[in-house]
Amino acid sequence: MGCTCCKNGNSALNAEAKDIISITGKEKEKTIPILQEIQSRKGYIPEDLLREVSGVTGIAVSDFYSVATFYSQFRFTPLGKHLIRVCNGTACFVSGADILFDTLSDLLKVGDGETTEDGLFTLETVACLGCCSLAPVVMISGRVYGKQNSDSVRKLISSIIADEAKGEKTAAEAGQTGGTA
Amino acid sequence: MNNQLLKVGLGSCGIAAGAQDVYNYLSSDIDKNNYPGLDLGKTSCIGLCFAEPIVEFHEGDKRIVYGNVDIKLAEKILKGISTGVLPEENRILEEKGEGKRVAADDNIVKYTGRQVKLALKNCGIIDPESIEEYTARGGYKALEKAVNSMQMQEIIDVMKESGLKGRGGAGFLTGQKWEFLLRAKGDKKYLVCNADEGDPGAFMDRAILEGDPHVVIEGMIIAAKATGAYKGYIYCRAEYPLAVKRLHKAIADAKEKNFLGEKILGSDFSFDIIVKEGAGAFVCGEETALIMSIQGGRGMPNLRPPFPAESGIHQSPTNINNVETYANVPGIILNGPESFNKYKSGNSTGTKVFALAGKVKRVGLVEVPMGLTIREVVEEIGGGSSTGLPLKAVQMGGPAGGCIPESMFDTPINYDSINATGAIMGSGGLIVMDASSCMVDVARYFLQFTQNESCGKCTFCRIGTKRMLEILERITTGSGTIKDIDMLEELANHVRKTSLCGLGQLAPNPVLTTLKYFRDEYLAHVNDKKCPAGVCRSLIEIKIDPDKCTGCTLCARVCPVNAIAGERKMTHVIDSGICTRCGMCIQKCKFDAIYRI
Numbered sequence A: 001m002g003c004t005c006c007k008n009g010n011s012a013l014n015a016e017a018k019d020i021i022s023i024t025g026k027e028k029e030k031t032i033p034i035l036q037e038i039q040s041r042k043g044y045i046p047e048d049l050l051r052e053v054s055g056v057t058g059i060a061v062s063d064f065y066s067v068a069t070f071y072s073q074f075r076f077t078p079l080g081k082h083l084i085r086v087c088n089g090t091a092c093f094v095s096g097a098d099i100l101f102d103t104l105s106d107l108l109k110v111g112d113g114e115t116t117e118d119g120l121f122t123l124e125t126v127a128c129l130g131c132c133s134l135a136p137v138v139m140i141s142g143r144v145y146g147k148q149n150s151d152s153v154r155k156l157i158s159s160i161i162a163d164e165a166k167g168e169k170t171a172a173e174a175g176q177t178g179g180t181a
Numbered sequence B: 001m002n003n004q005l006l007k008v009g010l011g012s013c014g015i016a017a018g019a020q021d022v023y024n025y026l027s028s029d030i031d032k033n034n035y036p037g038l039d040l041g042k043t044s045c046i047g048l049c050f051a052e053p054i055v056e057f058h059e060g061d062k063r064i065v066y067g068n069v070d071i072k073l074a075e076k077i078l079k080g081i082s083t084g085v086l087p088e089e090n091r092i093l094e095e096k097g098e099g100k101r102v103a104a105d106d107n108i109v110k111y112t113g114r115q116v117k118l119a120l121k122n123c124g125i126i127d128p129e130s131i132e133e134y135t136a137r138g139g140y141k142a143l144e145k146a147v148n149s150m151q152m153q154e155i156i157d158v159m160k161e162s163g164l165k166g167r168g169g170a171g172f173l174t175g176q177k178w179e180f181l182l183r184a185k186g187d188k189k190y191l192v193c194n195a196d197e198g199d200p201g202a203f204m205d206r207a208i209l210e211g212d213p214h215v216v217i218e219g220m221i222i223a224a225k226a227t228g229a230y231k232g233y234i235y236c237r238a239e240y241p242l243a244v245k246r247l248h249k250a251i252a253d254a255k256e257k258n259f260l261g262e263k264i265l266g267s268d269f270s271f272d273i274i275v276k277e278g279a280g281a282f283v284c285g286e287e288t289a290l291i292m293s294i295q296g297g298r299g300m301p302n303l304r305p306p307f308p309a310e311s312g313i314h315q316s317p318t319n320i321n322n323v324e325t326y327a328n329v330p331g332i333i334l335n336g337p338e339s340f341n342k343y344k345s346g347n348s349t350g351t352k353v354f355a356l357a358g359k360v361k362r363v364g365l366v367e368v369p370m371g372l373t374i375r376e377v378v379e380e381i382g383g384g385s386s387t388g389l390p391l392k393a394v395q396m397g398g399p400a401g402g403c404i405p406e407s408m409f410d411t412p413i414n415y416d417s418i419n420a421t422g423a424i425m426g427s428g429g430l431i432v433m434d435a436s437s438c439m440v441d442v443a444r445y446f447l448q449f450t451q452n453e454s455c456g457k458c459t460f461c462r463i464g465t466k467r468m469l470e471i472l473e474r475i476t477t478g479s480g481t482i483k484d485i486d487m488l489e490e491l492a493n494h495v496r497k498t499s500l501c502g503l504g505q506l507a508p509n510p511v512l513t514t515l516k517y518f519r520d521e522y523l524a525h526v527n528d529k530k531c532p533a534g535v536c537r538s539l540i541e542i543k544i545d546p547d548k549c550t551g552c553t554l555c556a557r558v559c560p561v562n563a564i565a566g567e568r569k570m571t572h573v574i575d576s577g578i579c580t581r582c583g584m585c586i587q588k589c590k591f592d593a594i595y596r597i
Ligand SMILES: Cc1cc2nc3c(=O)[nH]c(=O)nc-3n(C[C@H](O)[C@H](O)[C@H](O)COP(=O)(O)O)c2cc1C
Pocket: B165, B166, B167, B168, B169, B170, B171, B172, B174, B194, B195, B196, B197, B198, B199, B282, B283, B284, B285, B286, B287, B320, B321, B322, B323, B325, B427, B501, B502, B503
């Protein structure tokens, strides 16, 4: 299949690409900020948008991918509705973070960086969330839960699943604030 | 009516512990009910992470600090404010005014008693988003002094005399680095503040940026004045959104007051600062990789020389310092080098900030003068073991550092003494480990981290760390041999000598230090196929003590692989052929009946 992007360019994509670079600038030095802006809008780096941005900036798609694949922040598939980040920093590691990860991985049937089939959860490990005093720590949709154990993370997940089933707004969505178990 | 103030600590750690909920509650209640003369304010991390969320009450020069505040206690505090009788519980610190200081809680006396706050002097005290509160505590006075009455070389000489060494890890004399930049040829010189803080389990720099962004900015502006730099970058770790937000605000405020930007304080000196967000790569903390990343590329390190002072950003002379390094600058310039180098131990002066975490009672951010011993930090400040198990080691310097055994806890904290143990001072991660940590597994953990973060450019780091990790995996899963230990040691030395950048050169440290101090644990793994700490899953079994088991069935229900059998009210048994040693049953059992051997 040949390239068709020039013939029938998607005008919505083009507008979005222009909007992105109006915020970040379009010099080569801005490669990382551009990728960050795309990801903050879309949750990941969609190929079609990246190609469009490449067109308007003149930065080659391969250059974008070369940078994007180097840094762990960038992802190429959409995130699940709830992002679960299990801290595997040193303080959490010595406090049993592996059990939390295993519990969640077992419960949700996904590995590190994977998303559940229903698109509800993405599970990943991170190095230090900066609240080592609460180790071991799990962050779900931006909210930090400290001093967790396998039992308490199970309960967190079941309550999110139950809330989802009820179609309610979950606690995790409602606020960015935290609490300990 | 006296003016009263309630202040809530809203650093990341406080927020994680629920401080935002407390703040929101206070704020809505104060809106609803009228409390004449009462203001609500915020501050950042005061370092007492173990007592978060923290709420402070001020009235005149009286001050009461409450720890572990929940909504219930917040409610009581507000009630107390209206009745004039404040709650007695959870008071961790009290100042009765007129200079009399009464600490209400023994924990706090011990925790703060040995600390000296230079870099952290404003953290947890001022509202980090208020430039007025910063200037009210002497902020930007050092800049005024530097701009109005000091020559470039004079500033550098003061820095040299203070003895301040870079707090990012390597410990190079800051004044000397500045002198390299001053002497370097080129009309466009750059400054960088390294706020990448990639060490897993460290949060010193984040706390400074969140708690006192202006002190770092002021330090950078003074450095620019001393070296002739025209532009600065703060390269901040991607996971620190709050720090980034506060930096942006602080930069804008500093510009408005003409501390930053064109013709600073009416002089002919101009300087600008740009915040760059990292994107999650540990190696970007290394200075040449950081430069590549600022230029928008893959963060791959380059061979030095040329050093950044000759050829850095866009091949122009560049100086890179750590957050805490810059945070120390204004104090040194304003109060003179003696205010800093009066704290001295061996070849090191001043203080060092540590993120004290792991198995100690009081976890938090501490700043101690050089020369305090590890034991004093761990036992006096940290309160000793939090688990009741004996302490075994501290890990300093993260993946580039090493483990120092309990028998050497009397080592004084200074660059030379710490380096002599085989560990490094590092940027300030200090993780305390008790008998439940397996040191072979700790080495494996760090190597897995560096292996994963190796950029892949040079062979020894890319493949050497991989092979080392494989050996460690063999040892921790019970298939290691005595030859593996020798090979591991040999490989570690090669990787150290031949890697291109600090990441690979330092990656073997966790392995070498554990081999040096905990060789018996390695030997137990390979010879006896035992993990003395009971961590390595392939080498342990999980058993139920029939005397303690009440047959409550909880363990059987939580077991993910159905390895536990037993009738209700009857002793349960684990089928060790099925058991994966995940330990979930141990966490679930209410009777301490399940154990590892
Ligand atoms: C792999 C690697 C990671 C590093 N990470 C950091 C970091 O996160 N923060 C930091 O300040 N220095 C880090 N450094 C040290 C820097 O390269 C550099 O020495 C330091 O920023 C210089 O500042 P200083 O002289 O003020 O310490 C790292 C070094 C290496 C080799």
